[in-house]
Amino acid sequence: MTKPDDHRGVAGMLCFSLYSASHAFTQLYRPLLDKLGLTYPQYLVMVSLWNRDGQNVKELGNNLFLDSSTLTPLLKRLNVAGLITRTRNPQDEREVLLHLTEKGRALQGQADDVMHCIGDAVALEADALDTLRATIDGLRNRLQARAR
Amino acid sequence: MTKPDDHRGVAGMLCFSLYSASHAFTQLYRPLLDKLGLTYPQYLVMVSLWNRDGQNVKELGNNLFLDSSTLTPLLKRLNVAGLITRTRNPQDEREVLLHLTEKGRALQGQADDVMHCIGDAVALEADALDTLRATIDGLRNRLQARAR
DNA sequence: CACAAATAAATCGCACACAAATAAATTAAC
DNA sequence: GTTAATTTATTTGTGTGCGATTTATTTGTG
Secondary structure, rough: OOOOOOOOOOHHHHHHHHHHHHHHHHHHHHHHHOOOOEEEHHHHHHHHHHHOOOHHHHHHHHHHOHHHHHHHHHHHHHHOOOOOOEEEEEEEEEEEEEEEEEHHHHHHHHHHHHHHHHHHHHHHOOOHHHHHHHHHHHHHHHHHHHHH | OOOOOOOHHHOOHHHHHHHHHHHHHHHHHHHHHHHHOOOHHHHHHHHHHHHOOOOOOHHHHHOOOOHHHHHHHHHHHHHHHEEEEEEEEEEEEEEEEEEEHHHHHHHHHHHHHHHHHHHHHHHOOOHHHHHHHHHHHHHHHHHHHHOO
16 A cells, blocks of 8 residues: 555555456456466466476466465366376476476467457557566565565 | 567566566565454455445445455455444445444554555655556556456 | 336355465485 | 475365356336
C-alpha cells in the first residue's frame, strides 16, 4: 500500500493495481487457452518447457516462482492430458524430470496465435513494454528480497 | 505475451511479470497480515469498507473486480471473525449490505503499520509510483475491455 | 393484476497458491 | 561405514478465483 491517507480505497494501492491487472490478463487468456485445453498457470509451465525441455520440478519452480506443492498436481494434469512425461532422474532419484511429449511440443504452434492476440490487447510499443516489464521485475525482486 | 521468438521462457512476458510481482506482494503482506488475522484478499475488502462502509456485495465486487462467488465465502469468514455484519437491505431484499463492526473499524489502526512496511519495500518515489500505477491501471482497463 | 425478464447472492465444481508435515533419496560428518 | 543433516518431491488442509447453475427478489410489460 502506498497512500495511507487518501480516500480512494483500494484504487490508490500499487499492490491492487498489480493484483487486478494480473487477473485481467488471466481473463483475457482464458478463452484463448480454452482452445488449447490449458489454464493460464499450465500455459506458463508449457512456455517454460518449450524454452527448455527436461527441467526438474525444482528448476521449473525457480523459473515460475512456484513451489512443488502447487506444481505437482498441475504437472499431473498436464501428464494426464498427454502433454508431458514425469520420470525420476536415474542419477538422482529425488528429482522428477519433465519432458514434453510429441503432443506437447506440437501445441507450441497454436500458442503463437495466443501471443498475437495478447500483444494486440496490451497495445504498447516494444520499448515502452520493455521498460514497464523491467520496472515490475525490479519491484518483484525488491519485494522477494524483503520477504526472506 | 510479448516476444514470441526470444529464448527466455516466461521471463520475457509482461503477463508473467505482473503475475509474479502480484504474488510477491502477497508473500510480503502475509506475515504482516497474519498479525491482523487477515489474508490479502480479506485485507482488500477491509480497505474498501474502511473507505466506504455499508457497500453491498455487488458494489464491493465492482471495486475489487471480484464476483459474488468469490466474495460470499470470504465475507462469511470476515463475519465469523467478528469484523463485519451481513444484512439484507430492507428496501431491496436482494442486496446484502456489509457493515464494519466496532472490532472491524478498530483494525484500521493496526493496518497503518502494514502500509508503512510495504511502502519501504516498494522503495519508489511518490511520482514514480503514481506513474507506474497509472500505467498498470491503463493496461488493466484495456485488457478488461478486450475480455468482454 | 399477471407473468416474463432482469438483478443480486448464494451454491457447486474445479484449479490454483501456499504453509506445514511427510517420505524418499543423497550428502556430510564422524 | 553408519548416522545425521540436507535436498527433492508429495500429501494435506485452508483460502481464494471463477464459470455455471440456482434461488430469491424486484422490475418491466401487457
